[in-house]
Amino acid sequence: xxxxxxxxxxxxxxxxxxxxxxxxxxxxxxxxxxxxxxxxxxxxxxxxxxxxxxxxxxxxxxxxxxxxxxxxxxxxxxxxxxxxxxxxxxxxxxxxxxxxxxxxxxxxxxxxxxxxxxxxxxxxxxxxxxxxxxxxxxxxxxxxxxxxxxxxxxxxxxxxxxxx
Amino acid sequence: xxxxxxxxxxxxxxxxxxxxxxxxxxxxxxxxxxxxxxxxxxxxxxxxxxxxxxxxxxxxxxxxxxxxxxxxxxxxxxxxxxxxxxxxxxxxxxxxxxxxxxxxxxxxxxxxxxxxxxxxxxxxxxxxxxxxxxxxxxxxxxxxxxxxxxxxxxxxxxxxxxxx
DNA sequence: TCAGTCAAGTTCTATTTGGAACTCGAACCT
DNA sequence: AGGTTCGAGTTCCAAATAGAACTTGACTGA
Numbered sequence: 001x002x003x004x005x006x007x008x009x010x011x012x013x014x015x016x017x018x019x020x021x022x023x024x025x026x027x028x029x030x031x032x033x034x035x036x037x038x039x040x041x042x043x044x045x046x047x048x049x050x051x052x053x054x055x056x057x058x059x060x061x062x063x064x065x066x067x068x069x070x071x072x073x074x075x076x077x078x079x080x081x082x083x084x085x086x087x088x089x090x091x092x093x094x095x096x097x098x099x100x101x102x103x104x105x106x107x108x109x110x111x112x113x114x115x116x117x118x119x120x121x122x123x124x125x126x127x128x129x130x131x132x133x134x135x136x137x138x139x140x141x142x143x144x145x146x147x148x149x150x151x152x153x154x155x156x157x158x159x160x161x162x163x164x
Numbered sequence: 165x166x167x168x169x170x171x172x173x174x175x176x177x178x179x180x181x182x183x184x185x186x187x188x189x190x191x192x193x194x195x196x197x198x199x200x201x202x203x204x205x206x207x208x209x210x211x212x213x214x215x216x217x218x219x220x221x222x223x224x225x226x227x228x229x230x231x232x233x234x235x236x237x238x239x240x241x242x243x244x245x246x247x248x249x250x251x252x253x254x255x256x257x258x259x260x261x262x263x264x265x266x267x268x269x270x271x272x273x274x275x276x277x278x279x280x281x282x283x284x285x286x287x288x289x290x291x292x293x294x295x296x297x298x299x300x301x302x303x304x305x306x307x308x309x310x311x312x313x314x315x316x317x318x319x320x321x322x323x324x325x326x327x328x
Numbered sequence: 329t330c331a332g333t334c335a336a337g338t339t340c341t342a343t344t345t346g347g348a349a350c351t352c353g354a355a356c357c358t
Numbered sequence: 359a360g361g362t363t364c365g366a367g368t369t370c371c372a373a374a375t376a377g378a379a380c381t382t383g384a385c386t387g388a
Contacts, residue, residue, distance in 0.1 A: 001212060001224070001227050002223075002226065004216040005215055005216070010280070010281045011280055011281060011284045012300060013284055013287070013299070013300065013303065014184075014188050016303040016306075016307055017184050017185045018189070019227070019310075020306065020310070021178070021181045021182050021185045023313075025182070027317050028317065031317055041344095041345095051165070051168040052169070056367095057367065058366060058367085059166075063165050063183070064186075067346050068346095068366075068367065068368090069346065069347080069348095069367085072368055072369090073344095073368090075367090095352075095353045095365080095366055096353095096354090096365090097367075113174060115317060115318065115319065116175055117174045117175060118318040119313070119317065120175045120178050122318050123177070123178070123306060123313055124177060124306065126306050126309035127302060131302055131305070134298065135302040135303075135306075136176060138291060138298065138299045138302070139177065139180040139181075140180070141291060142180075142184065142287060142288065142291065143180055143184065144290065145289070145290035146183075146184070148289075150187040150191075153192065153279060153283060154283055154286050155279065203374080205375090220336075220337095222335090230375095230376095231375080231377080233337085233338070233339080233375085233378095236337055236338055237338090237375095239337090240338090259337080259382075259383045259384055260335090260336060260337090260383090261336080261337075
């Protein structure tokens with residue numbers, strides 16, 4: 001069945017995307033869970049803040065796909081674990097809370113992120129450096145145009161060819 | 165935060181993969197759920213069988229990442245809905261059940277799959293035909309080598325550079 | 329042929345998830 | 359300023375999910 005999904009699939013690109021995401025995420029988040037007792041949404045918040053400290057729950061939701069209530073719970077838990085700074089002393093009132101990693105949170109990121117990086121590197125070992133750059137360019141191009149297709153489904157398009 | 169995750173991420177490839185998977189899957193499976201009352205694992209089984217009729221629950225699990233009990237439930241439900249053929253008359257005994265779409269199941273696939281295809285096409289509109297082919301090649305290359313990295317995590321590698 | 333092993337599928341149950349309604353502070357408008 | 363709208367975050371709860379134990383058919387080897 002894997003062969004059919006790879007080579008006989010009307011959606012070869014999105015299948016590859018989903019399949020690679022699966023092979024990448026499953027072991028890594030399983031490891032995070034076993035080793036650090038953090039669920040995926042919790043670690044996602046940490047990872048997100050490590051890239052954009054001071055971001056809000058809404059930012060994480062928008063960029064990760066988790067609904068805001070799931071993240072609300074995750075953030076409460078991270079605060080309880082001392083992995084992010086307490087929110088009470090947030091400067092601008094209460095709405096749109098800026099979240100910051102604590103030292104402990106940073107330590108955890110520095111300890112775990114290399115494994116994520118190494119796994120990504122391993123995934124791309126099949127490619128030469130030039131190929132990796134090309135792949136990065138192409139994926140970036142697709143992502144940059146995401147706004148044009150991500151909002152609604154192509155219902156009107158399904159019965160016509162709009163491009164050759 | 166999106167900018168940081170795109171351009172400042174130590175895992176730029178897997179972030180793009182996850183992000184695109186998110187933008188692709190969410191609206192499509194939401195539509196399937198609203199319009200046809202099928203949950204994601206249920207539709208995944210149908211889609212899988214449309215590509216490899218006669219496949220087993222285990223095949224679907226391996227290629228989709230859903231655990232086998234989730235698929236067991238999905239398959240029971242699909243059988244109840246008449247979207248796959250009844251399993252009782254499976255030829256080779258009871259273990260490793262070969263699953264087959266019913267006419268109704270095929271009809272549903274023919275009705276819905278074009279939207280998935282159209283959405284993939286829209287995603288890739290940012291690319292020229294040559295770029296699409298290149299992207300396909302590169303992704304295929306990565307997938308083909310998946311066996312070499314998908315099984316275990318790179319714990320030994322995180323403190324050394326194994327390739328420049 | 330029969331015992332032993334293995335793995336596909338099922339069931340049970342606790343955990344996790346996410347939709348919906350709600351709260352509440354901030355921005356906006358007149 | 360007062361009233362209205364907006365949306366970020368929380369809470370509640372039903373639904374979905376996945377781990378673990380179990381069942382059962384098939385393959386193995388003597």
